[in-house]
Amino acid sequence: MPWGRPLPRAFFDREPLAVARDLLGRVVTAGGVSVRLTEVEAYAGTADPASHAYRGPTGRSAVMFGPPGHLYVYFVYGMHWCANLVCERDGAAAAVLLRGGEVVAGQELARQRRPAVRSAAELARGPAKLAGVLGLSGADTGADLCRPGAGIVVSAGIPVPEAAVSRGPRVGVAAAGEWPWRFWVAGDRTVSGYRPAARRAPRTTAPGRIAPGSAGGPG
């Protein structure tokens, strides 16, 4: 592998802010494609209103409560997958969302997986595109990235010096959106643009209607 040794589990067994900052420049390899990370976001489990783990373990967030160095892939907007790396000790529920990066190997495969993309810089710009070019989906949740011979790995890559690291609020996050827990490589074209949380559309259906079948359905 040309991207150096896979990162040890101890790398992920730290608070998410430290892991997120140190993930910049590292290389994620999966499904025949490698991406060098340029943009990530930290999520801090039960202490973080924006985290999927905020309200305690559920079927979806269970893997976040497990040991570090595992993959958490979730489905959103009815069509996209986004990939996280679980951090902190077993029992804590922190994770880092992979938001952007540069495709450094397997570009042809990546193009096949994202036919709509026009430029190389755009291939893995945005969390769903990044997970998409790597071929990740819910089936990969729970994968152990630190096991010898793992099919999905995070390699040492080339760490980013402090002077090149920028930090600011997380993208598209309503609750606790102002927390500056997003890290990116300053000026890099593979970093997605900032977007505040989407405004909710006004209600179109009147509230308080009685659902059909609610009175006398099958037991």
Place this chain on the structure above:
DNA sequence: ATAACGATTAGCT
């Protein structure tokens, strides 16, 4: 059982 919503993207103006 059911409504509301989402850590987004692509396509169009």
Place this chain on the structure above:
DNA sequence: GCTAATCGTTATA
């Protein structure tokens, strides 16, 4: 810049 697409997860009844 604006918004349709599309469905699993969650909270609530």
